[in-house]
Amino acid sequence: MSAVIEIEGLRKTFHSLRNGRRVAVDGFDLLVEEGQIHGFLGPNGSGKTTTLRALLGLVRADSGRMSVLGEPSPELLPRVAGRVGAIVESPQFFGNFTGYRTLRLLARAGGVPVSRVDEALELVGLRDRGDERVKGYSLGMKQRLAVASALLKDPRLLILDEPANGLDPAGIREMRDLMRSLAASGVTVLVSSHILGEIQLICDHVTIISRGRRVAAGRVDEVLAGHDRHEFLVRVAEPERAVELLHAAELTAVVDSDALVVNGVTDSTVISRVLGEQGLWVGELTPLRPDLESVFLELTGAGEDPSVPRQVDHAAPLPGAEGDPIDLDVRGVDA
Amino acid sequence: MNLVRAELERLSARRFVQLMVVLLVLAFGVTAATTLAGSHKPSADELASARAQATEARRGMEMAFQECLARQNGTLPPREPESYYPRDCSEIDPVRSERLPITADYLPGVFSFAEQARPLLYFLIAFLVLFGFLVGASYIGADLNSGGVVNLLLWRPRRLTVLGAKLGALLGSVLALSVLASLFYLATFWVIGQTAGLAGRLSGDFWRSLGAVHGRGMVLVLLASALGFAIATLGRHTSAALGAVAAYAVVWELGARLVLEIVDARRPDQLMLSSHIGAWLTGETRFWDSQLCADSRPGVYCESFYSLTWGPALLVLLVITGGLTAAAFVVFRRRDLI
Ligand SMILES: Nc1ncnc2c1ncn2[C@@H]1O[C@H](COP(=O)(O)OP(=O)(O)O)[C@@H](O)[C@H]1O
Numbered sequence A: 001m002s003a004v005i006e007i008e009g010l011r012k013t014f015h016s017l018r019n020g021r022r023v024a025v026d027g028f029d030l031l032v033e034e035g036q037i038h039g040f041l042g043p044n045g046s047g048k049t050t051t052l053r054a055l056l057g058l059v060r061a062d063s064g065r066m067s068v069l070g071e072p073s074p075e076l077l078p079r080v081a082g083r084v085g086a087i088v089e090s091p092q093f094f095g096n097f098t099g100y101r102t103l104r105l106l107a108r109a110g111g112v113p114v115s116r117v118d119e120a121l122e123l124v125g126l127r128d129r130g131d132e133r134v135k136g137y138s139l140g141m142k143q144r145l146a147v148a149s150a151l152l153k154d155p156r157l158l159i160l161d162e163p164a165n166g167l168d169p170a171g172i173r174e175m176r177d178l179m180r181s182l183a184a185s186g187v188t189v190l191v192s193s194h195i196l197g198e199i200q201l202i203c204d205h206v207t208i209i210s211r212g213r214r215v216a217a218g219r220v221d222e223v224l225a226g227h228d229r230h231e232f233l234v235r236v237a238e239p240e241r242a243v244e245l246l247h248a249a250e251l252t253a254v255v256d257s258d259a260l261v262v263n264g265v266t267d268s269t270v271i272s273r274v275l276g277e278q279g280l281w282v283g284e285l286t287p288l289r290p291d292l293e294s295v296f297l298e299l300t301g302a303g304e305d306p307s308v309p310r311q312v313d314h315a316a317p318l319p320g321a322e323g324d325p326i327d328l329d330v331r332g333v334d335a
Numbered sequence B: 001m002n003l004v005r006a007e008l009e010r011l012s013a014r015r016f017v018q019l020m021v022v023l024l025v026l027a028f029g030v031t032a033a034t035t036l037a038g039s040h041k042p043s044a045d046e047l048a049s050a051r052a053q054a055t056e057a058r059r060g061m062e063m064a065f066q067e068c069l070a071r072q073n074g075t076l077p078p079r080e081p082e083s084y085y086p087r088d089c090s091e092i093d094p095v096r097s098e099r100l101p102i103t104a105d106y107l108p109g110v111f112s113f114a115e116q117a118r119p120l121l122y123f124l125i126a127f128l129v130l131f132g133f134l135v136g137a138s139y140i141g142a143d144l145n146s147g148g149v150v151n152l153l154l155w156r157p158r159r160l161t162v163l164g165a166k167l168g169a170l171l172g173s174v175l176a177l178s179v180l181a182s183l184f185y186l187a188t189f190w191v192i193g194q195t196a197g198l199a200g201r202l203s204g205d206f207w208r209s210l211g212a213v214h215g216r217g218m219v220l221v222l223l224a225s226a227l228g229f230a231i232a233t234l235g236r237h238t239s240a241a242l243g244a245v246a247a248y249a250v251v252w253e254l255g256a257r258l259v260l261e262i263v264d265a266r267r268p269d270q271l272m273l274s275s276h277i278g279a280w281l282t283g284e285t286r287f288w289d290s291q292l293c294a295d296s297r298p299g300v301y302c303e304s305f306y307s308l309t310w311g312p313a314l315l316v317l318l319v320i321t322g323g324l325t326a327a328a329f330v331v332f333r334r335r336d337l338i
């Protein structure tokens, strides 16, 4: 499989008179291979949009190496721009134009046959509203128009920055179906989001960014497996006695309200055997599998202390030293 | 090429551009209508009388000059009050006078094309300069802010090409509109002169000089458009261009001029952009220099004026506009587009 997007050690600092220096992306790596639906996950302000902007030549990186479809970016971006459809942060359109005219102008500027405009509008469900002015569109319709503009080129690579913004549940589902069908036709998709369920539903690969650094990357199931603490929820009649019995069998267990949580167990039959031998019958034995949300929260340090409002730039200290994120890459070492 | 075509469409669809075109048509309509209403075709009698008055006036000037010469040479006795005649008779020499009385001067309420064409053209050029500057600034300023430029760059990630296409589309359409508008404008007033006024003496010289003003005016319109575009690009906002011009006018043209006058600096006018604009448009402007005649002997005639001519004036305008435009391209090539 060939790399469609490669980013190594991307660093971007914004300087402003008022706010001084702000490191938006801090040595970030990303690898997207052909055919993936790759989720790009991170809390607000973690550097997703900045990364995409740098990749697409809109902001100038301080350092790092990037390539798109095999061409170094931004130097040779013009060579591949015709095959990369992208939206970066909800794009703004000129309100006085109709949706159709907006796309036609872009098609003309990019040398794409104007007949593609109708196809793209159809794909995003705007066929019947294409001749209305953009300023009369709802947020979700504008977002659809943006996606249509990215699809206009019949891209090999689609980069979508938070495409679910402003969409209603039906719209989100349609967007999901659209991405799936595009991926099925061979388009590689990179989709950024802070909505975890979304990524888990459609993405096969994921890269998690926090404070401008990669904290996890790889296949979704592998990232999840890497964070599986092999925990089980156990319900029994006498939880306190059960804890003692399990401790005696050298298992760690804690009482959690009316049930217990046992961890570090590879084989769950051990639990029912230990308890059953002493006449304690297990009522429920549920594996506690991590979902992307818990992994995300754990890695990005969000939601540590529910009593204190979390601030956007706050994140868990990174595991390991500088530039040493947990590498869960398919080809990389396991965590 | 496609890029330029798309930009032309975008430009023509801008509300602000449409508004300015409407204003142009309106200003044009009002001027033409009031001129038409205030003018009539002179009758044969009126013409004859005006012609006679003009001839009389010219003869009067000639006589006064001859009399002055005669007194100076002593052929006529100096008569009181002597101060009626200038010390140097050449000052009232009709041949040296800038403009002799002509028939049109004695025809009140009659529009004369030959007399009015130049000032009318200056007015139109002033409007078009303002038009070009504002359209140039708002076109790129709005596009930078609305994300239009970013959208376009996702399609064509060549910044200089994109900015160049925008500037090209701007200059091309402003020039086309200006040429069309000014020709139509002059033609309309020419027709008014022919049918409801006085055509006047429309010699080859007249047309040549009017054509020169027209051509130089068009260049000025293009320079103003490029300048508005460049400053708005540098400042990322339409208002940057407006602010820069307002600041320049207040700080330099007014403030610095005052200071220069107070400290008695020599030739402050040649440091002012407005002087160069005037010199370029009219071909030459004359400014007073207090020290030019400071050590000339009394009684000897001394011209205490110096002049700015169109050549150096154009150079100044080109260097300023070209420099700012080049700076805009250099900055735009490297900047972060958010
Ligand atoms: N133009 C800018 N000037 C200064 N700081 C910026 C700019 N753009 C982004 N940042 C900062 O960079 C960080 C990352 O922003 P961004 O990439 O937009 O995050 P995300 O898209 O993940 O929400 C934030 O702290 C943000 O404040």
Ligand SMILES: [Mg+2]
Binding pocket: A048, A049, A050, A089, A161, A162
């Ligand atoms: Mg973002």
